[in-house]
Amino acid sequence: RGMARTFQITEVFPELSVADNIRVAVEIAAGYRLRPWLGRAKRASVETRVSELLVMGGLADKTGARVGALSHGDQRATEIMMSLALRPRLLMLDEPTAGMGDQETYDIARLVRRLHRQAGLTIMLIEHDMRVVFNLADRIMVLAEGRVLAEGTPQEIADSDKVQAAYLGKAAA
Structure with a gap:
């Protein structure tokens, strides 16, 4: 299988x-x-x-x-x-x-x-x-421009400054 x-x-x-x-x-x-x-x-x-x-x-x-x-x-x-x-x-x-x-x-x-x-x-x-x-x-991998930007649990991804900057337009801390 x-x-x-x-x-x-x-x-x-x-x-x-x-x-x-x-x-x-x-x-x-x-x-x-x-x-x-x-x-x-x-x-x-x-x-x-x-x-x-x-x-x-x-x-x-x-x-x-x-x-x-x-x-x-x-x-x-x-x-x-x-x-x-x-x-x-x-x-x-x-x-x-x-x-x-x-x-x-x-x-x-x-x-x-x-x-x-x-x-x-x-x-x-x-x-x-x-x-x-x-x-x-259970696990998420976020890609940006063909590269792995972040990987983790849904909560880790939601809390990621890199993900927020890339997808929500917020400045990364």
Whole structure:
């Protein structure tokens, strides 16, 4: 088991249902490579895993919905659950809340926190929304102009004069 990642631009199959998007990922992760026919036991195993991921992602009520018709937040949640079909230990998320309103941002942050706790995942995320970062992160690395400016706990970062000078325009002491 290794790692999985999502990209800043959501990568889903918009014409397929939520369940079918996740099913594609589960079948590929199981090594079935979209075979046109699976035996009963394999099909049951795939359906069980699809159901688990739908519930874990908070998508069980959207199973048959066409992904392209869903909100950006639900599309992102679908993509994250597709990544989890690989059963990674490390999940890397590239700006998971980019382009989202407050409620969608909150929902995705809750999903990420739930996945960390329930699935025991280590999650590394690149994010510019500081509310999300301070709400989710155990450790934060701040970059400025391609260099590490500061690294530490959320409180250490919040208290950093260097970070405040770089991002809030305050003079460093």
